[in-house]
Amino acid sequence: MIPPAAAKTFDELTLGHGVGLEDLIDRDALSEMVKSFYELLGVPLRIFSEDGKLLADAADQNPLYAYLNSAKAGRVALSDIAGKVKNLALGEDGLASYPCPTGESYVVAAIQYDGKRMGRMILGPFVSPSDAVPTRVLLTLDPALEASRLQELFLELPRAESEAVLKLVRHLQRTLDLLLFSGHRALLTSNMHLASVRESFRELEDKNDKLQTAFDRLKELDRLKSNFLATVSHELRTPLTSIIGYSEMLVEGLAGEMTAEQREFVQTIRDKGEQLLQLIKGLLDLSKLESGTMSLRKSQTDILTVLRDVAQTMSPTARKKEVEIIVDVERGLPLMWADSERLRQVFLNLTENAIKFTPPSGRVTLSARITAVDASNPEEAGGLVILSARRTAIEFRVADTGIGIPEAERSRVFDAFYQVDSSSTREAGGTGLGLSIVRRLIDGHDGTVRITDNTPKGAVFVVTIPVKRATIG
Ligand SMILES: Nc1ncnc2c1ncn2[C@@H]1O[C@H](COP(=O)(O)OP(=O)(O)O)[C@@H](O)[C@H]1O
Ligand SMILES: [Mg+2]
Structure with a gap:
């Protein structure tokens, strides 16, 4: 079954229903054309849509009709003519003419396009040049109308041979046909465009819902x-x-x-x-951390104390593996606004990894120095929007001389349960949770963490955390 929207489009494309003359031709263009024909021939011309709406009109009220309008019987006769002309049955060729009892004539022609009647044009009133005398009907219409005046006004009606009027009609039909064709083409194009937009919109909506x-x-x-x-x-x-x-x-x-x-x-x-x-x-x-229910208890924290404590806690493990731990902290570092217990957890995790992935007689270095984060760079600033452009930060480095982490793995090791070499024979042990916790704790301090190479070998975890809490201004 064709969905309603598609059916509508189909109708619009084939002029199936509801598409009228006024949809295909611009009203102003039609009026222009009608006026120029009127100027050329002097015969009044009006165009109606198929449902009887007047679309274009080029005629001044002629003096005879104005005079007839002043008397009752005249008015009746005029409305009778109007009704007859408007509803005149057209012949096979789409033409019909109406000789009024009062002497003047009308020609009515169908406007067709693509085998479909779109409306009609009405030419008149006009009189044949040979009809110099008004009919008796006109002269005796109403005692209130003077015969001599009627005679005079009758002679002022536009004069044209029926032949000429018919020629004009055919000419008009050809012009209208061209106008309708280009109008139809424009309508088709815009409808087709609309249909395709409608279709892609529907598809997008569908996908969006899914x-x-x-x-x-x-x-x-x-x-x-x-x-x-x-x-x-x-x-x-x-x-x-x-x-x-x-x-x-x-x-x-x-x-x-x-x-x-x-x-x-x-x-x-x-x-x-x-x-x-x-x-x-x-x-x-x-x-x-995932549900956001872990609250950080931040206070002024001394970094040197935290790092020394981490080194001390890890020293038995390091000694067992014959790995040396060095703490190298720049002098005069400011206190930092942080949760010292969680910060300790971060560096314990990093140091534990460093020792774990470093073979005997290797070295692990914990260092800290002052630096600045560019707050206008959201990646460095930990996604925070801060008004002051640069802020002081502490850059921590946990460097080892171990197996290192291949470039392609560096963003993935922070995923929960991810391990670079997760084969069951892996001797390092662990669960792959450490770094995902580290990353989230650093996020909680508005900091960032990245991995680089150590020379000649090994990995370096670089953690940057702003010294102060984000303040405005
Ligand atoms: N210093 C490091 N050197 C080499 N690889 C590392 C280092 N730190 C972490 N990795 C890699 O990242 C993975 C994830 O680390 P982590 O989340 O701490 O889990 P776990 O230590 O339990 O394996 C490790 O399994 C290892 O493959
Ligand atoms: Mg670990």
Whole structure:
């Protein structure tokens, strides 16, 4: 079935219905044409649409008709003529003429286009040059009308041979045909354009609806996932705390002495339990960060203290791997407006990675120096719109001499659970949550993080965080 919109277009294209003369020809153009024909021949000319609307008119009220209008019988005769002429049945050739009882004549011709009647043109009144005398009907119409005056005015009517009028009609028809053709072409073009715009609009709307539905669904799924993650993590943490606590008590011999082998097994249970707990904490952090329910407790923070603390915490791990940790902080750095606990978490994560992916006798350097962020560059400014163009910031670098991160992987490592080499034989361990938490915590400080190469080898994580909170002005 053709949808209604398409059916309408189809009709418009084929002149199916509802397309009239006035849709195809500009009214002003029609009036111009009618006027120039009138000037040329002097015979009044009017054009009507198929439903009887007057579209163009070139004639002055002729003095005879004006005089007839002044008497009652004259008025009746005139309206009778008007009605007859307007509704004259046209012949096969689309022509008809009407000799009025009062002596003057009219010629009526159909306006056709593409086999369809679009309207009619009416020429007249005019008298044949040979008819010099008005009819008796005219002279005896009304006692109130003087015969001599009627005679005089009758002679003033436009004079034309029927032949000439018919020739004029054919000429007019040809001209109208041309006008209709170009009008039709313009209408077709604009309708076709409209139809195609309508169609693409409909398609776009359709796609938009589908996208919106898919988006809503994904959002809902994402919310469910976050909820699920939060609930499951929470529920796992409680029993896990017991597992770790009891295995600790066993290791310490609170339930009696154990053989070395038993102690080793229980120790493994404890270690793995601890690992699991870290994972669950990470999941909880991530779901809080994703749902925006993690609040940062910011205060004036000393960066040197944070970095030293991180290095100290990580030093046993580093020593075990024979990796050296160096803290290199520029002197006289200002205090920073930050959540020191979360900042510590950021650098613990980065340092842990750095050590993890660096082979023995390598080096990890934690450094900080003052710099400026260009606030007019949203990428650097962490998406904030700030009025002052440049702000002081601290640039942190966690550099290692390890395996490095290939260029193509640098944006993906911040995705949750993403690991560059996730094969099961991978010895580094971990879950792939660390960097996604790091990124979100840095976002929470209006900062940015990027990865570059270290020379000759290794990776550098560059974290830039504004010193002050965003202020206006
Ligand atoms: N310093 C680094 N050197 C090389 N690769 C790294 C480094 N830091 C992170 N990566 C890569 O990014 C991945 C994601 O890191 P992360 O989110 O901390 O997860 P995880 O440490 O649990 O694997 C790591 O698995 C590793 O492939
Ligand atoms: Mg990690």
